Structures are given as C-alpha cells and as structure tokens.
Amino acid sequence: MKYLAAAALATAAIMTGAAAQPPADKPATAVAAAQAWKGEHGAKMLQGFMDLLSLPNDANDADNIRRNADYIGALFAERGFEMELLESEEAPPLIYGLRETPGATRTIAIYVHYDGQPTEPAEWTHPPFDPRLYSRAMSEGGEEIAFPKDGDAINEDWRIYARSASDDKAPIPALLAAIDALDEAGIGFTSNIKLVFDGEEEAGSDYLDDYLGEHPDKFADVDLWLFCDGPTHQSGRPQLVFGVRGVTGLEVTVYGPNRGLHSGHYGNWAPGPGWRLAQLLASMKDEKGRVLIKDFYTSAAPISKAERAAIAAMPDTDGKLRETFGLAETEMNNAPLGERLLLPALNLKGLKSAEIGALSRNVIPPTATASIGLRLVKGNDPEEMLTLVEKHIERQGYHIVREDPDAEIRTRYPLIAKVRRSGGYPAMRSDMEDARVAPLISALKEAADDGLILNPSLGGSLPLYMFESVSDAPIVILPIANYDNNQHSADENIRLGNLFYGVDAYAAVLTMAAD
Amino acid sequence: MKYLAAAALATAAIMTGAAAQPPADKPATAVAAAQAWKGEHGAKMLQGFMDLLSLPNDANDADNIRRNADYIGALFAERGFEMELLESEEAPPLIYGLRETPGATRTIAIYVHYDGQPTEPAEWTHPPFDPRLYSRAMSEGGEEIAFPKDGDAINEDWRIYARSASDDKAPIPALLAAIDALDEAGIGFTSNIKLVFDGEEEAGSDYLDDYLGEHPDKFADVDLWLFCDGPTHQSGRPQLVFGVRGVTGLEVTVYGPNRGLHSGHYGNWAPGPGWRLAQLLASMKDEKGRVLIKDFYTSAAPISKAERAAIAAMPDTDGKLRETFGLAETEMNNAPLGERLLLPALNLKGLKSAEIGALSRNVIPPTATASIGLRLVKGNDPEEMLTLVEKHIERQGYHIVREDPDAEIRTRYPLIAKVRRSGGYPAMRSDMEDARVAPLISALKEAADDGLILNPSLGGSLPLYMFESVSDAPIVILPIANYDNNQHSADENIRLGNLFYGVDAYAAVLTMAAD
Numbered sequence A, B: 001m002k003y004l005a006a007a008a009l010a011t012a013a014i015m016t017g018a019a020a021q022p023p024a025d026k027p028a029t030a031v032a033a034a035q036a037w038k039g040e041h042g043a044k045m046l047q048g049f050m051d052l053l054s055l056p057n058d059a060n061d062a063d064n065i066r067r068n069a070d071y072i073g074a075l076f077a078e079r080g081f082e083m084e085l086l087e088s089e090e091a092p093p094l095i096y097g098l099r100e101t102p103g104a105t106r107t108i109a110i111y112v113h114y115d116g117q118p119t120e121p122a123e124w125t126h127p128p129f130d131p132r133l134y135s136r137a138m139s140e141g142g143e144e145i146a147f148p149k150d151g152d153a154i155n156e157d158w159r160i161y162a163r164s165a166s167d168d169k170a171p172i173p174a175l176l177a178a179i180d181a182l183d184e185a186g187i188g189f190t191s192n193i194k195l196v197f198d199g200e201e202e203a204g205s206d207y208l209d210d211y212l213g214e215h216p217d218k219f220a221d222v223d224l225w226l227f228c229d230g231p232t233h234q235s236g237r238p239q240l241v242f243g244v245r246g247v248t249g250l251e252v253t254v255y256g257p258n259r260g261l262h263s264g265h266y267g268n269w270a271p272g273p274g275w276r277l278a279q280l281l282a283s284m285k286d287e288k289g290r291v292l293i294k295d296f297y298t299s300a301a302p303i304s305k306a307e308r309a310a311i312a313a314m315p316d317t318d319g320k321l322r323e324t325f326g327l328a329e330t331e332m333n334n335a336p337l338g339e340r341l342l343l344p345a346l347n348l349k350g351l352k353s354a355e356i357g358a359l360s361r362n363v364i365p366p367t368a369t370a371s372i373g374l375r376l377v378k379g380n381d382p383e384e385m386l387t388l389v390e391k392h393i394e395r396q397g398y399h400i401v402r403e404d405p406d407a408e409i410r411t412r413y414p415l416i417a418k419v420r421r422s423g424g425y426p427a428m429r430s431d432m433e434d435a436r437v438a439p440l441i442s443a444l445k446e447a448a449d450d451g452l453i454l455n456p457s458l459g460g461s462l463p464l465y466m467f468e469s470v471s472d473a474p475i476v477i478l479p480i481a482n483y484d485n486n487q488h489s490a491d492e493n494i495r496l497g498n499l500f501y502g503v504d505a506y507a508a509v510l511t512m513a514a515d
Helices: A004-016 A023-053 A062-077 A171-185 A208-214 A273-282 A305-313 A318-324 A382-395 A407-412 A438-447 A496-510 B004-016 B023-053 B062-077 B171-185 B208-214 B273-282 B305-313 B318-324 B382-395 B407-412 B438-447 B496-510
Strands: A082-088 A091-099 A107-113 A132-134 A159-161 A192-198 A224-227 A239-241 A246-255 A345-354 A367-376 A399-401 A416-421 A453-455 A475-477 A493-495 B082-088 B091-099 B107-113 B132-134 B159-161 B192-198 B224-227 B239-241 B246-255 B345-354 B367-376 B399-401 B416-421 B453-455 B475-477 B493-495
Touching (some): A023 A062, A023 A171, A023 A438, A062 A171, A239 A438, A239 A475, A246 A382, A273 A367, A305 A453, A345 B273, A399 A407, A493 A496, B023 B062, B062 B082, B082 B208, B159 B496, B239 B475, B246 B382, B273 B345, B367 B382, B382 B399
Parallel strands (some): A224 A475, A239 A453
Antiparallel strands (some): A246 A367, A345 A367, B091 B192, B246 B367, B246 B416
C-alpha cells in the first residue's frame, strides 16, 4: 500500500474542497502540478506500480483476478472514490467507482481493463509477474537496473517489464498519480469521475454488456467515455482516438470429389477445389485491393471533413511502415493508411487445401477452405456485410450450405460452398467535432506539448459499441503505452516516458474546462 | 517350394522341345491348357503364392528384399530360365532371367516389381505378411475361409489379403502357372522370354535406369516390353494399356508483409498474399478446367485416329464415377475421362496460408503457397512445361526467385513468387498400330473372352520412358489386378478371378503368333 501517504494528503485536499483556479488555464496548471509531483514522488509511484504488477491477472485465474480487483478498489477508495465491485458468477468483477466533484455538471467515465493476456513464462526473460526495471528496451541493449530511491532522477527511456505493464494496468498508477498530484496541490476536478475497470477484456469481455445492462442507472448519466487502452501513435506521439473498426468473418469451404482422388487417374477430369476457391476469391478483390463485392462500400459512413483534415495532419509514417514490413507497394497505389482504415476491409486470414511442401501428395483434394475476416466501419452492420459476401458467392454460381453436403446435394449442384459465419460486432466512431469532446482536446494538448494527434479511428477492433447503448455520450480512446510494448507477447513493457505522459494526460482530463 | 513338382514336369517338357501346334490358334489352345491346369493345380498355385506373400518386401528392408529375390529367382530357374541377380550397393537386386525358345526370332521382356509399399500393420485386419483367404471382399461382407485342397473348386470372388497380393507380386504366380501349364501340355513358347523384376519400384525405382544402362547387351534385343503392374479397367474388364502420363510439379509461394500483420491495424492497406495467390491461380485455369497458360497444350502429341477409336470403344464409366465421387459435373462439360487423360493436366495438390478453423488468427499472413502438380503426355518435356508455367507467372507481373526474398528484393518488386521445381519424368505412349503389338492384342483377346479393352494411356505415371532408351521396342502394360485391390493401403488384396485371368493372359502371351 505504497500510496497510503499520498492518499492521506489527498483526502485532506478533498476535505478542503479545492476548486480555486480559473477554468481556462486549469489543465496547464494541473499538468505543471503533475510534473512537480512526479519529480518528488516518481520513485514511490514506480514502487506502487511494481506491487500492482506482481499480482497475476489472467481473467481465468479467479482467485488472483479478485485479488487485483480488491487491491485496485482499495487504492481508489483511499482517494475519495465510492467503490463497488459489480459481481457475477460468470465473470471477474467489474470495478466501479465514483468520485463526485462539488458543482460539477459533467460525468466522465474512465474505462481500463485490469486483466492481462495469458502468459507463457518459458518465453519471458524474467517471470511475467516479477517486474523488473531496465535502462532501455531489451531489444536496444537495455540492462536491468536497481529501482530509484525517492528524489532520484528518472530517465524517460527506462522500461518496466511485466505482464500488463502496458496493457492495461499502466493507466492505473498514472491516474492515481494525477489524482494525488492535484489533491496535494489543491487543484479541484472539473467533472464527476466514474471508474469502469473490466476484468476480462483479454478473455473477450463476454460479460461486460451484461454488467452495463444490469446497472443502467450507473452509466446513463455519463457525458464522456474515456477508453484508456492501446498504444500511442507509431510516430511515438500521443494520440486521442475517436473510433475503432468492428469485426466479423466467415469461413468458406468449396468442394471437389468426395474423397482425395489420384491426380494421375483423375487429374484433368475431376474438378479441383483449389482452383474453384482461387477463382471465387479472385472475384472478390482486384489486384489493387479494391473489394469487388456488390455494395461492400455502400453502407460505410462517409469520411467527414474533420476526419479528412485529421488524417492529413497525422505524421506520414506510411513509407517507413512499407520499408519495415518489406512491401514495395501497398493497396490502391499506396493510398494513405489513415484513410484506408475508414473503409471496411476484406482480409484473407488463412487458406488450406490438402498439404504443401514435404507433406504434399499427388491428390485432387476433396475441399479447399478460406478463412476470411472483415473489418467494419461506422455504418456497417456485421450480419448485413456477411450477407453481401454470401450473395456474391451465390452470384458466382455457388449453392450455399451450412454443413458438409450429402451425396444428393453434391450431385445436384456443380458448385457448392459451405459458409460458416463468425460472430462479431460493429464499429464505433465518435464525431470529432462533438462539443463535449472539444475541452478534452484542449486539455490534452497541454499534456502533449502540442504533439497530440487526433486519430479518427484505430484499424483494430474493440467492442466499444457496447458503450453506445448505455448513454449517448461520445467515446474516445486515450492511449498512453509506447507502440513497441510487446503487447500480448513475452517481455511486455512500458517506457517510463509514456507512463509519465499518462500522469500529465489524466491531470489534464481531471481539470478540463467545463464547456 | 510348392512349385517343385510342377517344375519337374516343366523341365521334362522343355527337354522334348514341344512346339507342335499350328501358330494361328496357339493362344486359344494355350488358354485352354491353362484353364485345365488351374482346375487341377489351382490349390497348389494358391499355396505357392501364400509362401511368396509371407516374405516381407519393403525395398528398404535389405535382408528381406534379398530373400524375395533369391526365392523368386529359384522358382524361375527351376523352369528353365537362366537367372541372374544384377547387383548394386545402392539398391535391391534387379532379377534378370532368360528362357530362350528354339527358333524364336522375337524377345519379349516381362517387367514386374517384387517389392511392395511400406506397411503400417496396426491398420491391417491381419498382419500384412500373414496372407489370408476370404470368401469375398471384406468390404462386401467376406469372411475368412480355409485354404482349398487339391481339386477343390475355387471361387472367382475369393480374395487373398496380404501386402503385394496385387501390387505387384500377383503376376509372379500367374506367370509361373502359365509356364507350368504350357510345359505340362507340351505347348512351346513362340518368343524368347526375358524377366526384369524390379526390387524398388515402390521406393522410386531410383536405380533402375542405372541397371538398364549398365547392361545394354541384356536389353538391346528386346522386341516388346510387357509391363505387368496396375489394375484392370474400372469396369472390371481386362485391359491392355499403351501409355502412361509423365509427372512433374512446382511449388509457388507469393509474399505479403515480411511478418504476420494485425489484420485490424493493417487490413485494407498491406497486401494479403492469399489474394495474390488466388488471382495468380485463377489466371492459370478457367472455370471449365481449360488451362490458360500459353502453349500448355502445344507440345502434346495429337490423339491418333486409333486412339480416338479405342477411347470410343471403352466402357463409359464416367457417369458412374461422377456419382461415386459426388461430382455433379466434371471438367470441360463432362468431356470423356479417356480423352482428358491424353492431355497434360495442371493439378492443385495443396494450398496453404497461415491457418483456418480454430487456429485461424486475425492476421495478414506473410506468405501463401500452392503446390501444383503437372501430368504430362507424349510430347511434353517436363522442364519445358515448368518453364511455360514460370513464364505465365512472369506475365502476371511477378518477379521469380528461388529462395525467400531479402529486404532489397522485397522493396524493389511489388509481386514476388518463389518457384521451386520438383523432379519428374516424361510420359510414354506406344503406337497402338505398331505391327509388333498386333499379335499380342490377338492373343490376349483369347484370354479375355473378347472383353479386352485397348486403353491408349493410364492417367497415372510410371517411369516407362526408361525402357524407351534401351531399345526401340513398343512398351505396353498388361494389368491383372482387380480395380478395388486397396493398392498402397491396408488390407491389400487380389480377387482370385483376376489372378486366374493372369494365368490365361500369360499363357496367351507366351504363345502369341510370331508375326
């Protein structure tokens, strides 16, 4: 309980009801206070984070995940939050908390997830729940160093290695530090702050929707959702993100003979399923990357002027990414990544028919299968998009089935495709010009040294659509982790410069202008 | 050594120099003699075959394969053959034998392979080298029965189960029986008979070419090669086959990013290798099965009038095969299988890119690979055919490499294909109207009750081209095994009706007209 001393101060500050700064420059003052606080208490903050990272947090490890929830709940309770664990027998607890601010007319909800990806300790340099400090990234020659003492200077390139150091425990010490810094400096918040800490995000957040639905009163009054997860921009600059893509997919199997046939005895006579699959797939996407499925792009929300301007203002890392990934050219004649992410994507995740290489045999295989993933944008309904793909398959002459065809079906239809739809969920994209977001942007610019990137959408998917159903508040993503954090892999880490940016960012959030 | 009694008779017959029948009806007489012999000695013949089948015959099992060679050599030596084992340290012995016929001006070489496919005993109903007799096929409800005694009636539907019962020891007892029947009846041969028994066919016959090349004097005088292997026609009728297809292949890998990329972060931007592979493959073959590669059909020898007539005369099993294999339609609007096999084939043996099903991940994979097999016909040079495929790939805009591309190559060429050629060999197709084959056809019709099918080519591949280089003799294939013999699988078997047909067929061969 390393935060106890600070917490005592904080409680004192709350009691005095500090809200004395003129609203307009409050975030700047708050960021200055946060920086001063870090200079004094940085070492203690790291120690506290180490304690939190020592708690194993696989969502399937019920005992340990509860230890995390209790521990985190106590940390915020000590800082004036009314804490509650929402419970279910089917999922880890959802940590809920509220700290009301006298006079505030706005409620900001902060989402974090406190569970982490399962670990394979054998792949780690150190055990995943035995956090270590390094002088820089291991991959850049960093070496393990001792923890700093109070008042020691802390280098921004140092890294902490542990599971969830970035994804997604990092926001917790950063938010705690921001609260302590403001409380200690007597700078009052400008909003009511709600905490919504998910305990099974890495396991799919299957129960999150139920938690939200079971407690509508707790979430209906939220005016702004702050989703604290993910990495900063590839350029290294901080970003505020307004959307995520949705996701769905399907698996398509096409058929040749009902058993593997000798490619000599029947080659040139029995149709090969691999050729059929190739022809079907080639009909779906052209060589430049344009999807040829009818209406595939029709339901996508248009890219707004603000979004287009934001993309134009983003650092152009496309050329560097192409070099890094060994690509001479990207889709649609090197169209900008930022724009491409605002369109639905058709991805070929996997292909399989019989065997290749040493296992390959002289056979006409019975089947060929493609695993196809869709990334969706605002406006795309997952089921409707899958239906467009199925209709396209039918237009190529295929009879669609849901199970492997029997003899009767096989001899009736020359072209048969088994289609299995996966689940999925829609995209979420908030209006970049929403008035409720404007003060957040202004505030974060104070924390980001004017380097803040406004990003219309991540390419990846998160089920943020869930939060759209509980209130009409805009939802934005505020990542703090470094891009190269080894998320989901061994030797996950956070760069201290990023963790410290988080303290400033939350100090700005807590004090953003009231309108 | 169950053949000893018959062998003694045979030797006596040779000594008397029997060749008294008028040449024209000799095969008919010989077949009648063979049938009479089977009625008397059928049980003994089966016992002898059992002994041969008890010898394990994996080409890689050096001791046992030599036991087979010695055992078989002795059987023919007892019947007046001058036997020799051609030796190499690198391969099983090639069994060579010659029985000269007084006055004969023609030499027929009979090829058989005495090795068998490796076995997995756990998959067999009985151990593979513990031969058993069944009342009919196991798959048709057959039951194990006791071996017949001398003079017992033998049912044509009985089956012997053991490795190599069909492939390819069956010709050995059939040929021995034919020799014994003729010798016993005092019917002289009309040709010199050479034996060429391969001991490593199932292991690739890698050394056969060397054996042939090292002993040119032994093979230069051959006037007709009789290749005794394979099954009779799918219709169940006996066949004489004039060719085989050649075989070669290549593996093509196309590239996306140099590592798996998150399909959300980069989907719609980074090119997916699966799409590229699909587009490339779709450019090679149309939906009806026509290969679109330039000049793919150009070098194929035209189908002769005789071949076309032979195909037209073959039983039409296409519809039944389509039903059996669950195909509503076959390539080129149900074009006849027999004709299709006289064209080169482009087969897609396997496809792979990342994973499908439960293992599938949201990734843009780095590579996609197709394993492509070619079946070749007379006129096709394996290397030249592969070159045509490569040129086609280049025409689609690909830069061809032989190893995975490095960073420099990757960033220079948008489309890169790694092509790995496999080995292979050309087709062989003898002229159906060759005068040297005409008496064979006439003779076999006596054994086949006029049911003989003349088949221009098997669809499968055998390296018969090797025999073309040692003499200019026509090469024909005379199969005796039942089509459903479980070749290369567990519970390999031969139907006794087929084994007994073999006796008649060889009796006809040994007495075919001299011109």
